[in-house]
Amino acid sequence: MMVKKWGTVGLCSIGNLINSADRIIMPIAIIQMTDQYKWSLYWQGWILSSFAFGYITSQLIGARAATRYGSKKVLAWAVCLWSISTLLTPLVTPHLYLLITCRILLGLGEGLGLPTIFTIFAQTVPVHERSTAFGYLIGAGHVGQTLAALLCPHLNWELSFYLFGSLGIVWLFVWMVVYKEEKLSQEDELPLVYSKTGAKQVHWVRFLCHWSLWAIYIAHFAMNWSNYIIMQWLPTYLSRYLGANKESVSLTAVPYIVNSLFGVVSGHLADWLIARNWSILSVRRIMTFVGLFGPGIFLICFCTVNSLLYAVIFVSISMGLCACNSAGHLSNHTEVAPNHAGLTFAISNTLATIPGILCGPLTAELVVQSHGRWFPVFILAAAINFVGGIIYVSQSTANPLYQ
Secondary structure, three states: OHHHHHHHHHHHHHHHHHHHHHHHHHHHHHHHHHHHHOOOHHHHHHHHHHHHHHHHHOHHHHHHHHHHHOHHHHHHHHHHHHHHHHHHHHHHOOOHHHHHHHHHHHHHHHHHHHHHHHHHHHHHOOHHHHHHHHHHHHHHHHHHHHHHHHHHHHOOHHHHHHHHHHHHHHHHHHHHHHOOOOOOOOOOOHHHHOOOOOOOOOOHHHHHOOHHHHHHHHHHHHHHHHHHHHHHHHHHHHHHHOOOOHHHHHHHHHHHHHHHHHHHHHHHHHHHHHHOOOOHHHHHHHHHHHHHHHHHHHHHHHOOOOOHHHHHHHHHHHHHHHHHHHHOHHHHHHHHOOOOHHHHHHHHHHHOOHHHHHHHHHHHHHHHHOOOOOHHHHHHHHHHHHHHHHHHHHHOOOOOOOO
16 A cells, blocks of 8 residues: 555656646747747747646646546546647747647646646545655656756757657556556545545535635745746746856756755655644644745845846745745645545636736736836735735634535
8 A cells, every 4th residue: 555655646746747847848948939930028928828828727627527537537638638739839839829729738738637636645645644745746846847947958949849748648658557546445544534524515616715725725826926937937037137048047947956855855844743743734834934935035135136146046045945835735735625635726726827827928018117127026926925925824724624
């Protein structure tokens, strides 16, 4: 059981690695693509944000489909869709609207992924090991972003999409062969991960009716606002504003390396504290406070320096501290709604994808209206982080709202 459980965590984490790598290719490749196709900052913003239009659409679908049709099939279809979309991107790039459509399909596939994995984890990973499991999951995602950030600046942009799209197809075959989906024994295994009273049917609208859930949703929204700014615009910011060359753009990998390390360490630390009788709620609040206030402070520092070295250091610290959220509000889903973690995460991630839609065009507009200055972009991100942190710390709970 132990080998199977952590084998599942490992396989899902690798899937999230590929998911995150595919997502980060465009923000790096768009520098070369813009030089070739002469896109304005306005269209760059919409190309980057079009992914989020698909991503926001499929969150609730993913959570419900995993329950109805089985996690194995849903995750397989998700990986198939986002991998094929990645492979098709170089072919449709000369046609701007087809490229945006392909990016939307990429978002649709990737949006199915994490809610399905959350459902798998809620069914297979015991409560006292979830922070570690989620730490590995989120950390693997940042390893994928790191690999893409290291490789893509040195590759022809078309090859970047072909390489990572092919990895997804390989993972799909391994998943279909290796993963065996089984129904859990309610007597023997469910008490480890679910309430012993068993699951009850709860209409999803009721997951919008509690402040403690909204505390999670708002914290997730705040975290993602900063993450989307960094993910979508960091390569462009370093290249166009700080004068980074092709080799220096690879420094965008450093924040993701730091983030993945912090994600694993914070997960182990959170479980260590819980094992030593710290309350689950206090651990979730501390991790979320550090994961939102820390990045907010260092984003302000980041936008005040003109040195490439200091900029990378500050944004790396910001992304590292952000990883604490994996042991904070992201793990809180499985305590607040133990039998519906996939659904609550889907709602949370849907709302938290709104920044992905807004950050592309809004960042372009703020920079243009500020005559090329990026200061307003990062001040706004920091302010949203501070508000999200205050709301979560004051309103969150670790008590189950629904069994």
